[in-house]
Amino acid sequence: MTTTLVLASGNAGKLRELGALLTPLGMTVRSQADFAVDEVEETGLTFVENALLKAREASRVSGLPALADDSGLAVDALQGRPGIYSARFAGQPRSDARNNARLLEALSDVPAGQRTARYWCVLVLLRHAEDPVPLIVQACWEGAILTASRGEGGFGYDPLFWVPERGVSAAELPAEDKNRLSHRGRALNELLAGLEARPLS
């Protein structure tokens, strides 16, 4: 039986990565844009709360199980910022280029050894909008912030995110490699383990 999910995200990069991970498993993934789901206000103080808000709205509007991803970059020298505010770091208008410039500026005095950071990803799967037992998983990806952009792949902060185990930026990794190593890829593996224990259908 095919499982159909709505991906509760308006971020093209996340939709691409989650689609590439889920489609080969036989899942049918639809974007929330197909159902005209409005962007919800991310009022939570945690990735978990924000992911729940997004998944609940997408499931309510679409009538389908919904998977939301709330993620962000936590930089040690910035006491974990931008964290849950990663998408909004440079204010309006929202753009990856402006966020990256703001990050470089915030770290301009921070020497190489102190630029450690990690991406966090929380995934929330709601079976229906009032599901009282959401499947919630989280994972991180350790790295460091470069002093200039490198690479054209990925999205968001990837050109500035150094991947020590590969000696490249996240934007220089082939998409399959990023999906295998990343916070999102790892969280998704946890989600699949949870789904094995309690299948959707």
Ligand SMILES: O=P(O)(O)OP(=O)(O)OP(=O)(O)OC[C@H]1O[C@@H](n2cnc3c(O)ncnc32)[C@H](O)[C@@H]1O
């Ligand atoms: O809320 P949705 O609609 O899913 O899309 P968004 O872009 O607003 O997503 P978030 O609220 O979760 O904010 C996460 C931000 O963290 C950054 N981010 C998360 N995962 C990333 C990744 O794999 N590579 C680069 N940047 C990432 C990127 O700037 C995102 O915009």
Ligand SMILES: [Mg+2]
């Ligand atoms: Mg968002």
